Amino acid sequence: MDFIKKVVAEQGYPPSVREIADAIGFASPSTVQYHLRALEKAGQIVRDPTKPRALSITQSPDSLAPEKGDEPVLLVPLLGDVAAGVGVLAEEHFENTFAVPSDLIGSQSGKLFALKVRGDSMVDIGIFEDDVVVVGSQRTAKHGDIVVALINGGQDGTVKVYEDRDGVPKLRARNSTYSEERSTIYFSDERDGVIGKVLGLMRTY
The missing domain is CATH 1.10.10.10 (Winged helix-like DNA-binding domain superfamily/Winged helix DNA-binding domain)
Structure with missing residues (x-):
């Protein structure tokens, strides 16, 4: 609008x-x-x-003109739940648009999308159930980036920290109650991989 x-x-x-x-x-x-x-x-x-x-x-x-002092916003498609599978990441499965302050995105260019978080795997860094993460679409990541990735043969989506310290890319949860095994996810299929970097987070109360 x-x-x-x-x-x-x-x-x-x-x-x-x-x-x-x-x-x-x-x-x-x-x-x-x-x-x-x-x-x-x-x-x-x-x-x-x-x-x-x-x-x-x-x-x-x-x-029609923006009011003085209004913060510029971008309309970003909300594509569903981050853990609901690859299907919800297709554009035709969008749920709504989400108004995102432009300063949250910074200098990011390219396609953006948003996903609602399910689960508690990232609570130690402040990402909670029902938060909405704003994601910049990209297929690569650096060690320490918070990313959205496909796992389990591309069938599931997840938000995790990307790690590649030893030359073996993997995803790590940030929940101190998780075991080492539960915290670590390896890319085991050619269809697995990073699909975006988390740029910011929105929370409603």
Whole structure:
């Protein structure tokens, strides 16, 4: 919604579906259409399906520009639970979008996604059940990075610390109540591997 407001305020007309998809980081226009239908149902926009850019925001023009002092945010797709399996990491399984302060991302460029944390394996470094981690998509990591990775033949997703001190990449939990065996996960299949680096964490109360 913020992106639509910004474009209307700056250009005087709304963005296309493809422009919205590119700005948010969705590959599929159908994902954007889903969100536009939700905004229309909520009464925030009005659309004419017979025209490509016929989209009106149901707010006064003065409210379109960002308020002074507002913190810039990015809309990041929330793709489900981090431990729910590879299927939820596909874009078509998105649950919602998550507004993330841009300063949380820093200079990260590229595709971003968010996942809800399940379990207690990372509580010692402050990542708890139901927290939302914001992830930058990448296939490599450095020793000590907090990452999202696929394990068990690419069937499960997990948030862990990436370690490669001895030339054998592995994932480590951060929960002092875990045994050494439970804390350590090795990549045992060619489909296993890092899919993103955790850039930040959001928590609701």
